[in-house]
Amino acid sequence: MIDIFGLPLDQLTRTLRNDYGKGLFHAEALYREVFKNGGKNIGNAPEFKNSLKFWTELEKALVPVSGKVEETFKEDELVKFITRLTDGLKIESVVIPMTRHNTLCVSSQVGCKMGCKFCQTARMGFKRSLSTSEIVGQVFNARHLLGYDIKNIVFMGMGEPFDNFDAVMTAVEVLNSQKGCDIALRHMTISTCGVVPGIERLSQMNLPNLRLAVSINGPDDATRSALMPVNRRWPLAALKKSLEAYPLSSRGVFLFEYILIKGVNDSMDHAQALARFIHPLSVRLNLIPYNPVTGFDHQSPSDEQMHDFAQTLTDKGVFVIKRWSRGRSVSAGCGQLGKI
Numbered sequence: 001m002i003d004i005f006g007l008p009l010d011q012l013t014r015t016l017r018n019d020y021g022k023g024l025f026h027a028e029a030l031y032r033e034v035f036k037n038g039g040k041n042i043g044n045a046p047e048f049k050n051s052l053k054f055w056t057e058l059e060k061a062l063v064p065v066s067g068k069v070e071e072t073f074k075e076d077e078l079v080k081f082i083t084r085l086t087d088g089l090k091i092e093s094v095v096i097p098m099t100r101h102n103t104l105c106v107s108s109q110v111g112c113k114m115g116c117k118f119c120q121t122a123r124m125g126f127k128r129s130l131s132t133s134e135i136v137g138q139v140f141n142a143r144h145l146l147g148y149d150i151k152n153i154v155f156m157g158m159g160e161p162f163d164n165f166d167a168v169m170t171a172v173e174v175l176n177s178q179k180g181c182d183i184a185l186r187h188m189t190i191s192t193c194g195v196v197p198g199i200e201r202l203s204q205m206n207l208p209n210l211r212l213a214v215s216i217n218g219p220d221d222a223t224r225s226a227l228m229p230v231n232r233r234w235p236l237a238a239l240k241k242s243l244e245a246y247p248l249s250s251r252g253v254f255l256f257e258y259i260l261i262k263g264v265n266d267s268m269d270h271a272q273a274l275a276r277f278i279h280p281l282s283v284r285l286n287l288i289p290y291n292p293v294t295g296f297d298h299q300s301p302s303d304e305q306m307h308d309f310a311q312t313l314t315d316k317g318v319f320v321i322k323r324w325s326r327g328r329s330v331s332a333g334c335g336q337l338g339k340i
């Protein structure tokens with residue numbers, strides 16, 4: 001069987017060569033027909049129409065996109081969709097309309113092991129990691145089943161991408177191919193809670209245009225460890241060291257995400273400590289008010305508190321963006337996925 005959603009172009013080429021005596025010409029045609037045209041009419045493409053015997057055999061071997069979109073929820077233009085995977089588990093993905101194009105927030109795991117004390121996905125526990133095919137399938141379905149023009153991908157849905165490193169990086173490769181999905185590396189962001197070995201492995205891969213986001217959420221070890229158990233394994237000093245060694249492109253920046261939780265990590269002392277942690281890294285800091293998650297006793301900060309926190313950092317020369325979460329009414333805001 002051939003699961004094109006899980007195969008980078010060179011692997012697909014090898015498979016067609018070994019199994020059918022074909023090569024790059026047909027692999028590229030398959031990529032185009034599936035990823036650009038939605039895969040409805042592959043047999044009528046000239047490359048297959050003229051090799052009917054080959055197409056008849058190949059058609060039987062092609063695996064359809066894994067998972068069925070079962071439900072969609074809308075808040076204005078934002079759409080959350082739920083996919084039921086072949087083993088019955090469910091994942092969520094969110095289409096977020098931006099000024100120029102749509103961004104798709106994809107899941108990399110069913111649940112998460114990391115246990116952050118503010119996140120709905122943590123509350124559902126860890127079920128399993130997704131395959132490359134299941135990650136790419138979310139993009140395929142958003143584009144070709146639901147009809148959205150997706151130009152950006154953020155790995156900010158359910159799960160920790162660096163706890164599923166190989167499948168995620170292969171998905172990046174499949175999505176990036178100009179012959180298929182054609183999503184530029186600079187339009188893909190991997191968000192990690194701070195899994196240092198993952199940052200180090202990515203450093204070695206020489207992909208300077210791929211964007212790296214890091215969820216900070218606590219500017220000192222005591223605050224961060226209380227919120228994010230991952231900090232006990234890789235404390236802030238280790239995290240910073242890995243970022244200092246990371247080969248950012250000359251104009252590249254890290255995206256730091258910092259959720260503001262009232263009375264927990266939103267004081268001006270926290271803001272000062274965060275500015276110290278950031279210096280001298282090149283960072284764009286996203287401040288996100290905590291989105292309510294049932295079972296956690298946290299509250300969002302007031303607009304004034306968020307403004308003052310941002311101002312303290314701006315005064316220290318940090319580039320800050322206040323990100324008001326969208327999709328809360330359909331539980332599609334950051335960290336709200338997994339109530340399924």
Ligand SMILES: C[S@@+](CC[C@H](N)C(=O)[O-])C[C@H]1O[C@@H](n2cnc3c(N)ncnc32)[C@H](O)[C@@H]1O
Pocket residue numbers: 118119120121155156157158159160161191192193213214215217257258259288289290291292293334335336
């Ligand atoms: C759900 S995580 C998935 C990616 C990765 N595991 C990570 O932690 O970066 C994406 C972002 O959602 C944020 N997040 C989690 N729970 C949240 C909540 N209740 N309110 C706002 N943001 C939240 C995380 O801090 C992270 O920046």
Ligand code: SF4
Pocket residue numbers: 112113114115116119120121122157158159160193215335
């Ligand atoms: S914030 Fe990210 S790492 Fe933490 S539990 Fe949620 S999905 Fe996992």
